């Protein structure tokens with residue numbers, strides 16, 4: 001997913017966001033779709049068809065240089081319903097990953113499932129999850145800042161207990177040395193691996209479906225051997241996690257978590 005620049009042979013990061021594929025971005029444009037104003041970026045690129053994608057950054061359109069603006073707008077209008085629906089999905093995901101209000105009823109993602117926060121006053125602090133609720137017992141249950149901090153610490157602890165050990169279980173297939181691994185709080189990538197063989201994994205992986213978190217771990221472990229995104233690298237990822245391609249694509253839908 002990284003662009004093939006020199007420094008990334010020394011350090012490879014796994015972003016959730018599909019990177020731009022060259023071309024020149026023009027200033028933001030606006031179009032009315034089904035009566036709604038939608039901003040988009042237009043990138044003139046070496047390609048044969050008009051492509052459009054929606055992610056955290058909104059709508060991006062890639063078009064060959066010879067296609068007129070009129071033709072581009074016709075294509076957008078044709079897919080207007082899809083564009084509006086997908087933009088709305090992204091907005092709701094962005095909203096729901098971590099609660100904006102840390103009180104009972106707020107949605108929170110954990111292991112890929114949307115749980116309901118249930119906050120109760122208690123003499124001591126405790127957190128537990130079941131199929132539906134993330135129950136938080138807290139001496140200052142009314143203090144949303146306190147509750148937020150406590151839950152954030154708990155999510156990091158969960159990531160340390162559930163995600164970090166996955167590194168060793170993948171790594172033993174590719175190396176005898178146990179790699180150094182730490183949690184990160186990066187806003188731009190799920191994981192990274194540097195030339196010293198140090199792996200960083202984003203604590204927000206605990207909010208993903210476990211198979212997607214596993215894919216990120218397998219990806220970074222494969223970088224211990226191939227610090228690049230060559231064909232050999234992807235073959236190694238596939239050997240560590242057969243069928244990884246579906247997970248790689250699914251991961252793009254969860255990018256909003258990184259910025260939350």
Ligand SMILES: [Zn+2]
Nearest residue numbers: 001012013014
């Ligand atoms: Zn990578």
